[in-house]
Amino acid sequence: MESKTFNPFAMAQHQFDQVADLLDLDVPTRDLLRAPMREFHFLIPVRMDDGSVRVFRGYRVQHNDARGPCKGGIRFHPQETADTVRALAMWMTWKCAVVDIPLGGGKGGVVCDPHNLSQREQERLCRGWIRQMAKNVGPLEDVPAPDVMTNPQHMLWMLDEYETIHGKKYPGFITGKPVGMGGSLGRTEATGYGVIYTLREALKEQDIRPEDTTAAVQGFGNVSQFAVDLYQRLGGTVVCVSCWDQADQTSYTFRKAQGIHLAELREITDRFGGIDKAKAKAMGYDVLPGDAWIAQDVDILIPAALENQVNGETVQKIGPKVRIMAEGANGPTTPEADAFMKERGIFVIPDFLANAGGVTCSYFEQVQCNMNYFWEKDEVLGRLDQKMTSAFLAVSDLARRKKLYMRDAAYVISISRVAQASRDRGWV
Ligand code: NAD
Numbered sequence: 539m540e541s542k543t544f545n546p547f548a549m550a551q552h553q554f555d556q557v558a559d560l561l562d563l564d565v566p567t568r569d570l571l572r573a574p575m576r577e578f579h580f581l582i583p584v585r586m587d588d589g590s591v592r593v594f595r596g597y598r599v600q601h602n603d604a605r606g607p608c609k610g611g612i613r614f615h616p617q618e619t620a621d622t623v624r625a626l627a628m629w630m631t632w633k634c635a636v637v638d639i640p641l642g643g644g645k646g647g648v649v650c651d652p653h654n655l656s657q658r659e660q661e662r663l664c665r666g667w668i669r670q671m672a673k674n675v676g677p678l679e680d681v682p683a684p685d686v687m688t689n690p691q692h693m694l695w696m697l698d699e700y701e702t703i704h705g706k707k708y709p710g711f712i713t714g715k716p717v718g719m720g721g722s723l724g725r726t727e728a729t730g731y732g733v734i735y736t737l738r739e740a741l742k743e744q745d746i747r748p749e750d751t752t753a754a755v756q757g758f759g760n761v762s763q764f765a766v767d768l769y770q771r772l773g774g775t776v777v778c779v780s781c782w783d784q785a786d787q788t789s790y791t792f793r794k795a796q797g798i799h800l801a802e803l804r805e806i807t808d809r810f811g812g813i814d815k816a817k818a819k820a821m822g823y824d825v826l827p828g829d830a831w832i833a834q835d836v837d838i839l840i841p842a843a844l845e846n847q848v849n850g851e852t853v854q855k856i857g858p859k860v861r862i863m864a865e866g867a868n869g870p871t872t873p874e875a876d877a878f879m880k881e882r883g884i885f886v887i888p889d890f891l892a893n894a895g896g897v898t899c900s901y902f903e904q905v906q907c908n909m910n911y912f913w914e915k916d917e918v919l920g921r922l923d924q925k926m927t928s929a930f931l932a933v934s935d936l937a938r939r940k941k942l943y944m945r946d947a948a949y950v951i952s953i954s955r956v957a958q959a960s961r962d963r964g965w966v
Pocket residue numbers: 539684685686687688729756757758759760761762780781782783789790810811812828842843844845866867868869893894896897
């Protein structure tokens with residue numbers, strides 16, 4: 539489904555430029571905000587289990603730290619590129635600003651496919667990433683976290699390497715750690731739940747009861763599974779989810795018209811969010827092509843896989859009933875598709891608002907680590923709901939007052955905040 543020419547960084551800059559025009563930003567502020575302040579490209583040699591050495595390419599991009607230390611995940615993906623990391627770092631800046639937490643934007647990655655790496659090889663890769671970056675990341679500079687195909691165990695190996703190099707304990711260096719090892723309760727659920735907190739508010743504003751709605755979800759990883767969980771508990775029906783199939787090197791949609799069963803699907807899903815096709819069929823699921831999720835006769839779409847999934851081509855397939863799209867993934871929708879959504883009057887809860895629950899909870903994790911005092915899960919999720927709800931209400935209020943598309947309204951708030959911080963510091 540990914541077009542060869544798609545460049546997420548060009549898309550992030552295009553989105554930025556449009557709002558910079560709307561805000562009439564001066565040239566130095568534009569120059570500062572439309573590109574990363576710093577980036578690191580490096581090689582990580584890893585001793586493989588068979589004794590050979592493989593060299594992996596790693597990245598860290600620090601887009602902007604005017605509002606606080608950079609914050610952002612590390613993604614392991616075979617198609618990772620410098621421009622993907624740049625785009626994701628830039629979106630992190632806007633994400634932290636829209637939920638008003640005192641952090642900037644960063645992102646990292648390694649070009650690799652962890653499906654083909656043993657646990658010990660993954661550990662060496664994580665430690666190798668830290669050895670390359672140890673001088674330029676830290677609790678007061680740049681705080682990494684998990685992203686696609688990285689998990690709490692990876693974060694703990696990274697923390698251990700960082701603490702070994704620096705000779706002290708720095709629990710606030712990295713977030714998404716395992717609970718009991720400096721992780722926060724609620725972090726696993728945070729992004730998916732956050733998507734649904736904003737969706738719940740959107741439905742409320744439109745006077746729609748969640749129990750009267752149906753949704754189609756793309757992806758079945760961390761974000762998707764917890765979004766499905768909370769949405770179903772609010773009474774909504776999820777008719778399908780989709781995933782990448784490693785063996786066939788393509789994606790599939792798994793549909794049950796009366797509603798998918800989360801627990802039974804989880805049982806046949808691997809740790810990368812891949813669902814076992816044969817077992818799903820035996821359980822009564824229709825196994826459809828990967829892009830079928832977008833064409834379902836539903837009220838709500840939740841893309842929660844990767845970028846560039848709702849594009850000029852796929853957007854045409856969106857069913858006539860769809861009223862809301864809540865973006866769980868980063869950058870799922872291209873500007874071309876945005877134009878179509880605007881015309882169709884589909885209410886979009888943009889990625890850097892809808893999926894900000896993860897970074898908000900990561901921020902709570904840092905706060906708890908720094909206090910060395912950990913909150914109960916209800917307290918974490920209660921505070922998360924508060925932050926997400928007030929960010930959503932501020933964006934939707936601005937969108938209504940200024941007659942803006944939701945993505946543009948969210949950008950106006952974020953870019954204004956980061957521009958103001960840069961001016962206050964005397965940078966521009
Ligand atoms: P994950 O690795 O846990 O799951 C990704 C899911 O997407 C898997 O089910 C995978 O099979 C599926 N997938 C991959 N390629 C696909 C394709 N072409 N078609 C259909 N499905 C496909 O990742 P995640 O943590 O759930 O992240 C998903 C998205 O959400 C990413 O864009 C990520 O950057 C974003 N995000 C994640 C978090 C977080 O806290 N995990 C926070 C903010 C944003």
